[in-house]
Amino acid sequence: MPATPERTEPVPVGGAAPGGPAGARILVSILNWNGLADTLACLACLDPVACRGQGVACVVLDNGSTQDEASALRAAHPAVEVLRGETNLGFAGGQNQLLRLGLERGFDSVLVLNNDAQIGLADILRLQACLDDDPGLAGVAPCMYSDAAFSHSVVFDAWIDWRDLSSVRPAQPGRTMPANALPLLLGTAPLLRCEALRRVGLFDERYFAYFEDNDLSARLAAAGLRVRYCEDARFVHRHRLLPALSAGALYLFARNAWMFWREHTPAAWRRGLRRRLLGRELLQLAELMSHGAGPERVQAFVDGCWDGWRGRSGAPPARPRSPAWWRGLARLAPYRLGKWLS
Structure with a gap:
């Protein structure tokens, strides 16, 4: 596994004692970064006090928020262990x-x-029961819904299609994963077996955010470990499609795609990989522009594509900048260029 940045310990700011209650088997791991309202709603749904009675401990790391949101989290949920980090380490870190x-x-x-x-x-x-019933499972994920009434399903399964360089995420049950695809455990709410993490390692911090779950899924599969989705377990998430992402997220999404597909695409599908990757990202850029993305977000995606081509990784630069000739070429006719390259 690639080297990761130097470890920086978060600082406890109160709440539940480290380690959770005696006999706890499951740790719920949550990051907060300038998202106090969302994190409070997440914890309210969990009910940390009830969790403790069932062997589930909750811990939140405030990942370098600009304000002191850790104290507010501790005050609202004293049963939760709250840690404070001074630097945003990204989702992976x-x-x-x-x-x-x-x-x-x-x-x-x-x-x-x-x-x-x-x-x-x-x-x-229910997720833990899946792991208990199948010792060969390294991880399991709930099905994703977009509403609290569970009336609109978003993801029932997921896998990586090497031929199309894409993540396939069926919204309904019944679709069969192709034999040559890679099972993908999305990073929004996976339950991971600790023994499996000891074998393959943690998230690769070069990604910072986006595609770190693809990478972990690929490493689990390479180690002969299985993952799956549990149709009996459900959760709610505001799933955002590409045109809804922020400029910072678009940069990382475009950049990190290059690292993942370069490192993990099997030999049978590597022919013309750089050309196909560039074509795919130009088509995604065309999609952004067709949805009215502003100059800042378009520029972020173009910069991410450039930095991905050049092999950059880690925390995003404060002001990413690609050459003027590349910015002009990418924006000229991204759909036509993308179709031609693909």
């Missing part, structure tokens, strides 16, 4: 801090939960 806690404290599994997602205790226990 921040979650790795909490995954290490799970490994060091002897938990059986860790639920990596987005702070803008909501899941109840009963669904967490």
Whole structure:
């Protein structure tokens, strides 16, 4: 596994004692970064007090928020262990801090939960039951819905299609994954077996955010470990399509795609990989522009594509900048160029 940035310990700011209640098996791991309202709603749905009674401990890392949101979280949920980090380590780096806690404290599994997602205790226990019933499973994820009434499903399964360089995410049950595809465990709410993490390692911090779940899924598969989705477990998440992402997210999405597909695409599908990747990203740029994305967001995606081509990784630069000739070429006719290259 690639080297990761130097570890920086988060600072406890109160709340539940480290390690959770005696006999806790599951650690719920949540990052907060300038998202206090979302994190409070996430914790309210979890009901940390009820969780403790069922062997589930909750920990939140405030991942370098600009304000002191850790104190507000502690005050609202004293049953939750709250840590404070001074620097934004990204999703990968921040979650790795909490995954290490799970490994060091002897938990059986860790639920990596987005702070803008909501899941109840009963669904967490259903996920753990899946792991208990199948020792060969490294991880399991709930089905994703976009509303609290669970009337609109978003993701029932997921896999990586090497031929199309895409992530396939069926919104309804019944679609069969192709034999040559790779099972994909999305990073929004997976329950990961700690023993599997000891074997393959944690999230690759070079990604910072976006595609780190693709990378972990690929490493689990390479180690002969299986993952799946549990149709009996559900959660709610505001799933955002590409045109809805922020400029910072678009930069990372475009950049990190290059690293993932370069490192993990099997030999049978590598022919013309750089050309196909460039074509795919130009088509995505055309989609952004057709949805009225402003200059800042278009520029961020173009810069991310350039930095991905050049092999850059880690925390995003404060002001990414691609050459003027590339910015002009990418914006000229991205759909036609993308179709031609693809």
